[in-house]
Amino acid sequence: MHLMSSELFTLTYGALVTQLCKDYENDEDVNKQLDKMGYNIGVRLIEDFLARSNVGRCHDFRETADVIAKVAFKMYLGITPSITNWSPAGDEFSLILENNPLVDFVELPDNHSSLIYSNLLCGVLRGALEMVQMAVDVKFVQDTLKGDGVTEIRMKFVKRIEDNLPAGEE
Amino acid sequence: MSRPMNRRQDNHKISRELFVLTYGALVAQLCKDYEKDEDVNKYLDRMGYDIGIRLIEDFLARSAMRKCRSYSETVDVIAQVAFKMYLGITPSVSCSNTTENEFFLMLDNNPLVDFVEELPPGRSSLCYCNLLCGVIRGALEMVHLAAEVTFVQDRLKGDDVTEIGITFPKRLEVKKHKRNK
Numbered sequence: 001m002h003l004m005s006s007e008l009f010t011l012t013y014g015a016l017v018t019q020l021c022k023d024y025e026n027d028e029d030v031n032k033q034l035d036k037m038g039y040n041i042g043v044r045l046i047e048d049f050l051a052r053s054n055v056g057r058c059h060d061f062r063e064t065a066d067v068i069a070k071v072a073f074k075m076y077l078g079i080t081p082s083i084t085n086w087s088p089a090g091d092e093f094s095l096i097l098e099n100n101p102l103v104d105f106v107e108l109p110d111n112h113s114s115l116i117y118s119n120l121l122c123g124v125l126r127g128a129l130e131m132v133q134m135a136v137d138v139k140f141v142q143d144t145l146k147g148d149g150v151t152e153i154r155m156k157f158v159k160r161i162e163d164n165l166p167a168g169e170e
Numbered sequence: 171m172s173r174p175m176n177r178r179q180d181n182h183k184i185s186r187e188l189f190v191l192t193y194g195a196l197v198a199q200l201c202k203d204y205e206k207d208e209d210v211n212k213y214l215d216r217m218g219y220d221i222g223i224r225l226i227e228d229f230l231a232r233s234a235m236r237k238c239r240s241y242s243e244t245v246d247v248i249a250q251v252a253f254k255m256y257l258g259i260t261p262s263v264s265c266s267n268t269t270e271n272e273f274f275l276m277l278d279n280n281p282l283v284d285f286v287e288e289l290p291p292g293r294s295s296l297c298y299c300n301l302l303c304g305v306i307r308g309a310l311e312m313v314h315l316a317a318e319v320t321f322v323q324d325r326l327k328g329d330d331v332t333e334i335g336i337t338f339p340k341r342l343e344v345k346k347h348k349r350n351k
Contacts, residue, residue: 002185002186002187002258002281003183003184003185003186003258004183004185004186004189004255004256004257004258005182005184005255005256006183006184007225007228007256008189008221008256008257008305009184009189009192011221011224011225012192012196012221012301013192014171014221015196015217015220015221015301016192016195016196016199018171019196019199019200019203019217023199023202023203037192037199040195041188041191041192041195044191044285045187045188045191048187052185075184075185076184076185076187077182077184077188078182078183078184101182101184105224106171107171108171109171112171120192120195124188
């Protein structure tokens with residue numbers, strides 16, 4: 001079994017964000033870098049996920065949302081976000097994280113008010129879905145670290161990726 | 171950016187892979203930042219130390235361990251409880267025969283290198299997992315044990331096994347003297 005308690009991960013993630021804040025002067029660059037790193041992680045993580053979760057091919061975006069929330073988040077972060085706010089077209093939804101383990105011991109300092117602390121997750125989701133032929137936009141729209149009541153990730157389906165060329169590293 | 175650790179209500183177990191890949195991203199970032207392996211190793215150790223001094227609180231709260239009565243007991247707890255809890259593995263422990271203050275943890279199956287086949291070119295002195303040494307060192311310091319913790323063998327460097335050495339200060343021998351009346 002590949003199970004562990006999340007605290008070492010939480011603190012290691014914090015060390016990563018701290019290092020990026022040293023390396024890049026402004027929050028936007030840190031956010032971008034977190035997203036890029038997340039993307040590179042996601043394109044690898046998907047293989048592990050598919051191998052270990054045994055989920056079949058999703059037939060639509062709703063099914064994809066369920067798998068992301070109930071299987072993937074559960075597996076890798078130990079939480080099950082709820083899925084809400086579907087767009088009428090069914091191409092956009094929100095994941096509500098009441099409890100985000102990545103921010104367990106974190107307060108944003110005043111001079112980092114634009115930092116999207118958990119932005120790695122957006123990249124992970126984007127990279128992973130790209131490898132199963134889905135181009136998506138993923139972003140945080142609410143963040144408890146910024147004083148919001150919950151943390152909300154918005155996911156929008158952009159298009160199906162037709163060609164099967166492997167994604168390069170960004 | 172951190173605040174004191176409060177015990178979370180739920181203790182969530184997670185699969186390791188996202189952590190392992192995030193760790194890899196951390197090492198990669200440090201390799202971009204620092205040209206010399208020694209510097210990367212140093213920063214990994216330092217980061218690990220900062221993590222260890224916080225992680226120990228969580229560990230003591232959740233494992234409910236009593237105070238260890240010997241170095242040997244301490245290392246057993248590290249291997250069988252702490253490693254198990256935070257990495258899902260149980261390294262085997264051996265002790266140097268000559269002194270009772272030097273121990274080795276052998277990591278048969280080191281999850282941090284699950285996705286790493288070999289060290290990057292030009293990085294032959296990189297101690298990829300050096301964060302772990304800092305974590306152990308920092309955690310021990312918070313329970314008033316000073317220890318040197320380093321990798322003594324590393325499969326990524328071509329050794330047969332991966333082994334962490336933990337060296338405690340030698341205890342002063344307590345000689346029993348008969349009181350002179």
